[in-house]
Amino acid sequence: xxxxxxxxxxxxxxxxxxxxxxxxxxxxxxxxxxxxxxxxxxxxxxxxxxxxxxxxxxxxxxxxxxxxxxxxxxxxxxxxxxxxxxxxxxxxxxxxxxxxxxxxxxxxxxxxxx
Amino acid sequence: xxxxxxxxxxxxxxxxxxxxxxxxxxxxxxxxxxxxxxxxxxxxxxxxxxxxxxxxxxxxxxxxxxxxxxxxxxxxxxxxxxxxxxxxxxxxxxxxxxxxxxxxxxxxxxxx
Numbered sequence: 001x002x003x004x005x006x007x008x009x010x011x012x013x014x015x016x017x018x019x020x021x022x023x024x025x026x027x028x029x030x031x032x033x034x035x036x037x038x039x040x041x042x043x044x045x046x047x048x049x050x051x052x053x054x055x056x057x058x059x060x061x062x063x064x065x066x067x068x069x070x071x072x073x074x075x076x077x078x079x080x081x082x083x084x085x086x087x088x089x090x091x092x093x094x095x096x097x098x099x100x101x102x103x104x105x106x107x108x109x110x111x112x113x114x
Numbered sequence: 115x116x117x118x119x120x121x122x123x124x125x126x127x128x129x130x131x132x133x134x135x136x137x138x139x140x141x142x143x144x145x146x147x148x149x150x151x152x153x154x155x156x157x158x159x160x161x162x163x164x165x166x167x168x169x170x171x172x173x174x175x176x177x178x179x180x181x182x183x184x185x186x187x188x189x190x191x192x193x194x195x196x197x198x199x200x201x202x203x204x205x206x207x208x209x210x211x212x213x214x215x216x217x218x219x220x221x222x223x224x225x226x
Contacts, residue, residue, distance in 0.1 A: 042217065042218050042219075045214065045215065048211040048213055056211040056213060091157060093214075102159050103204075104159055105149070105156055105159070107155065107156035108155070
């Protein structure tokens with residue numbers, strides 16, 4: 001069964017460093033998302049991406065964040081200068097175009113900012 | 115405002131019993147999805163119910179949706195120890211992007 005994959009599973013970085021989180025969505029999906037979950041809190045929407053551009057972003061998704069689909073399979077989330085409060089689990093998700101389709105999530109990348 | 119609030123926040127039952135978790139939301143929805151998360155792991159999609167559906171079944175799962183009350187429930191029948199996890203509802207609301215708004219989740223513990 002096709003699945004969303006994410007790498008790395010765990011990333012440890014120093015405050016102020018740049019990190020890139022990688023995702024490979026399900027191949028025939030056209031909508032891509034990033035969410036994050038701070039330990040013990042809700043899963044929060046960060047950004048959605050469709051047709052090679054951001055279609056919606058949340059207040060959390062400030063200028064420090066960017067997303068890219070560099071090729072036909074990868075979808076990346078970049079944090080330019082990490083802060084302590086960026087420590088969280090980051091989930092990538094994808095879905096087909098039909099509105100009632102499920103969003104399938106990857107296993108997540110646990111980001112720890114020291 | 116808070117959306118997708120689940121209750122109870124924690125539920126502890128014995129193996130074989132049924133578990134019912136409830137979810138409320140505040141805005142209109144396109145569909146509502148339920149996910150399971152084992153501790154520190156990813157989100158596993160369980161079931162999706164569309165706004166024009168009232169009930170849906172999948173194996174031991176039964177989901178209901180009451181759009182007049184803006185609420186949904188997830189019933190797990192004949193629970194097993196392996197069902198121990200956090201369960202989240204997520205509503206896919208208006209707009210063309212169908213982003214999901216998650217609740218805080220219910221931590222279900224099934225004791226063997």
